[in-house]
Every structure is written in structure tokens, then in C-alpha cells.
Amino acid sequence: MAQGVLEVDRISKRYGEVVALRDMAFEVRAGELFGFVGSNGAGKTTTMRIALGVLAADSGEVRWNGAPITLETRRRIGYMPEERGLYPKMKVLEQLVYLAELHGVTTNDAHRSAENWIARLGLRDRRGDEVQKLSLGNQQRVQLAAALVHEPDVLVLDEPFSGLDPVAVDVMSQVLREKASAGVPVVFSSHQLDLVERLCDRVGIVRSGSMVACGTVDELRAGGAVQLVVDAPAAQPGWAADVPGVRVVEVEGTRTVLDLAPGADDQAVLHAALATGPVHEFTRRRPSLTELFRSVVTEERVA
Incomplete structure (x- = not known):
């Protein structure tokens, strides 16, 4: 063959x-x-x-x-x-x-x-x-x-x-x-x-x-949502909940990973983070395969 x-x-x-x-x-x-x-x-x-x-x-x-x-x-x-x-x-x-x-x-x-x-x-x-x-x-x-x-x-x-x-x-x-x-x-x-x-x-x-x-x-990964990684040591849990156009994906210690909706303003996220205190990291990235997979599974369960 x-x-x-x-x-x-x-x-x-x-x-x-x-x-x-x-x-x-x-x-x-x-x-x-x-x-x-x-x-x-x-x-x-x-x-x-x-x-x-x-x-x-x-x-x-x-x-x-x-x-x-x-x-x-x-x-x-x-x-x-x-x-x-x-x-x-x-x-x-x-x-x-x-x-x-x-x-x-x-x-x-x-x-x-x-x-x-x-x-x-x-x-x-x-x-x-x-x-x-x-x-x-x-x-x-x-x-x-x-x-x-x-x-x-x-x-x-x-x-x-x-x-x-x-x-x-x-x-x-x-x-x-x-x-x-x-x-x-x-x-x-x-x-x-x-x-x-x-x-x-x-x-x-x-x-x-x-x-x-x-x-x-x-x-x-290019087809997935743009993500923001924010390290704000002084921020309280839920600090990003009221920021328009973002969804909290993961919180690990002082680092928060957010999905950024198309057209959403990442500077609004930075402003909200800075309002809590110093920001040690603020990075845009594409999701990993694991994160994409988790998103697909979540969509299935919601449906």
C-alpha cells in the first residue's frame, strides 16, 4: 500500500x-x-x-x-x-x-x-x-x-x-x-x-x-479569543468582573487570565487593574490548545 x-x-x-x-x-x-x-x-x-x-x-x-x-x-x-x-x-x-x-x-x-x-x-x-x-x-x-x-x-x-x-x-x-x-x-x-x-x-x-x-x-489559536494575562498583587477577587468585554478564564494566585471580546478595550482592563494597586504583568496572548479545548467543552455543556 x-x-x-x-x-x-x-x-x-x-x-x-x-x-x-x-x-x-x-x-x-x-x-x-x-x-x-x-x-x-x-x-x-x-x-x-x-x-x-x-x-x-x-x-x-x-x-x-x-x-x-x-x-x-x-x-x-x-x-x-x-x-x-x-x-x-x-x-x-x-x-x-x-x-x-x-x-x-x-x-x-x-x-x-x-x-x-x-x-x-x-x-x-x-x-x-x-x-x-x-x-x-x-x-x-x-x-x-x-x-x-x-x-x-x-x-x-x-x-x-x-x-x-x-x-x-x-x-x-x-x-x-x-x-x-x-x-x-x-x-x-x-x-x-x-x-x-x-x-x-x-x-x-x-x-x-x-x-x-x-x-x-x-x-x-489564531481563531480563539485574544487573552490578557494580568498580575495585580493587590487586587481583590472579582476585580475584573465589571470590566466590559472580558471574561475571567483562570485565576492563579495574583495572576488573572481574561478572554478579551472582539472590539473590547484592553486599556479599560489595565485601568481597572491599576485602580487596585501596582500591576506587575499585563500581556496579550493567544490561548493554548488546552484552553481552546476547555472552551469547546464549556460551550457544549452550556448548550
């Missing part, structure tokens, strides 16, 4: 009265790291399962290189489920060899690839252990190796960083970057938005089964 584009084209899925997906649409290009983020129950896992053929969509289509995904193309996708899909009593090496062979890799090549990923992911001392005897972090490393062992042309990873220590996060991040650099489309979901912001070329934010925002981190 050559390098290409993974397209999710307006897929929908219902479970009785519950709408899991509603016209979900996005694409992951060759060599791109695509972050797929949303609150629990937003539809991320359902979308991934439909892309893998584990679930059938009620409508819409998933395509690879412009053609509907078939059983043969699915064999070239590396999938890492959020719930570990490993055989707990099988040993690490024999399990990875077996899974590679299921994807059509010859026994010799399967052994070679399994040993490579075992070494690369820091599992050499655990290669003969049963999976159930590993720590949760090492089980997660094996799960990633299982997604990579057949050298897939597409990677679909559901919460790959869950349960990993900082060293393992660095290793996994490097692996994903290398795969993308080799032309592999990589899509992964994660609640660790700082990682998503750092790693991804583009990000899609999902709410209630639909894609509500999609673009580069810079594009998404």
Missing part, C-alpha cells in the same frame, strides 16, 4: 437513540501527525473503530488513496486500541511475531521486526516475559510494538501515551515523528494536550460526534 491520504468522509453512527457520530469528516495526509482530541464520549474511539472495520458506519465512508478501505488495506494499518488488546499469557516476543504473521509478514521477517521494536522500545529484558507480568507502562510499549511490527503504511493510535512515564513518552514521541517523516499518516487521540500541541502538524477537536475545529495549532 503506497503512501497516501486517509479520508474520513462524513461518517455517522447511532446506537438506538444515541448519536455517536454525526457527519464526522477529516483527512490525514502522508507524513502528517494528526491529533484527534475531545472529551470522553465525544466519538474518537468509534471513529477509529470504523476506520479499522471493527464497526460499520450507518452512512459515510473511510477511504485510502481515494478508494474505500478493504480487508487487504486494513492489514496495512497499525492500530493501537485504548483498551489493551494483547494476549496476557503469551510472551512478548512470541506475541509480536504471531501478530506480524497475522498481517502477512514471513516468519523470519516477523522475528527480525519484533526484535527490532523490542530493542527500540526498551523491552529487551522483558522479551521472554508474559504480558500479564509486565507493568502497565511496559504493556503499553508492547501494544505500540504490536501496532508497528508489520511496518504499517498508516498508524491509528487510541490514547498511546496513557500510563507512560516521561522517558517512555519521549521514546514514543520520537517513534511517531520518525514514522511521519517516512511518509506514514499518523492519527492519534490523547487527553495530554500539551503533547498534542508539541507533536502534531494538525489537530481536530471533536464534540458530540462532530468535528468542530480542525487546523494547525497556530490556526486554531
